[in-house]
Amino acid sequence: MARSRDSRPVPSERTLRHGDFDRRYLLRNPRPEATGLPLVVELHGRGIDALMFDLWTGYRALADEEGFVLAMPYASRGVWNDGRFGGAGTSGRNGVDDVGFLLALIDELVDSAAVDPKRVYLVGMSNGAVMAGRIAWQRSDRIAAIAQVAGTAAASLEALPASQGPVPIIHIHGTHDRTSPYEGGQASFMLRLFMRGHASPAMAVDEWARTWVERNQTNLQPVTELLGSDVTLRTWHGATPASDLAFYRVDGAGHTWPGVRVWSPPHLGHVSRTIDATRLTWQFLCAHSL
Secondary structure, three states, X not given: OOEOOOOOEOOEEEEEEEOOEEEEEEEEOOOOOOOOEEEEEEEOOOOXXXXXXXXXXXXXXXXXXXXXXXXXXXOHHHOOOOOOOOOOOOOOOOOOOHHHHHHHHHHHHHHHOOEEEEEEEEEEEOHHHHHHHHHHHHOOOOOOEEEEEOOOOEOOHHHOOOOOXXXXXXXXXXXXXXXXXXXXXXXXXXXXXXXXXXXXXXXXXXXXHHHHHHHHOOOOOOEEEEEOOOEEEEEEOOOOHHHOEEEEEEOOOOOOOOOOOOOOOHHHOOOOOOOOHHHHHHHHHOOOOO
């Protein structure tokens, strides 16, 4: 069997026809004979593809260890339609309905890979994190929980159609993130020039947290915990585990994945080693179901 640079088996590559597009995704199912397995959909950020992003996270190795199905879809032209690049149904540049595509991908894997529809999770970074936030906002009936690193949601999200149910969320964000600023807004001017594209503003982390405190009907005041010298964890809880929120503030960290498995480009900023975002996100996700 062919192997990737990290020496693990290369996941199978598949296509899914959605709308007028053939969409690519990678699939790793460590237990193809089993049924009722959890599904994690891993959403890469802008400027990095699905396989390279997984080298950062190590989620493929974790899937083998924990026994869940991992899907790694590719964004059309490298950018998810997270709500910042156009209207509610299409991207401003490529006319792609990514909400519909990701839901169709989940449907296909529930049918063909015998995935448990009550244990479907999204994990994403940057543009992928904002896409996960959009899915949670619009289709809470399909997602058991989401994990976001270095990304919140489009500031215009509230103008999009919303579902009503709560969604458990784990969120990790560096305070020195210049690409997805902790305080919200846009990337720095130089980074916008480098990315050669414009996106509408993103929500601040605290604003995003308040949005879900209200929607999930949690206690108003979080429980705050200091982890090491640079990480603050705030948690909120409600009447059921479906209301759970866990927000990690990583002081001094940049647009990075804490505990990243491989080299992280220096221009993205400091990488914290206090926490392991891969282990933390999976531990949170797997504790929840629809």
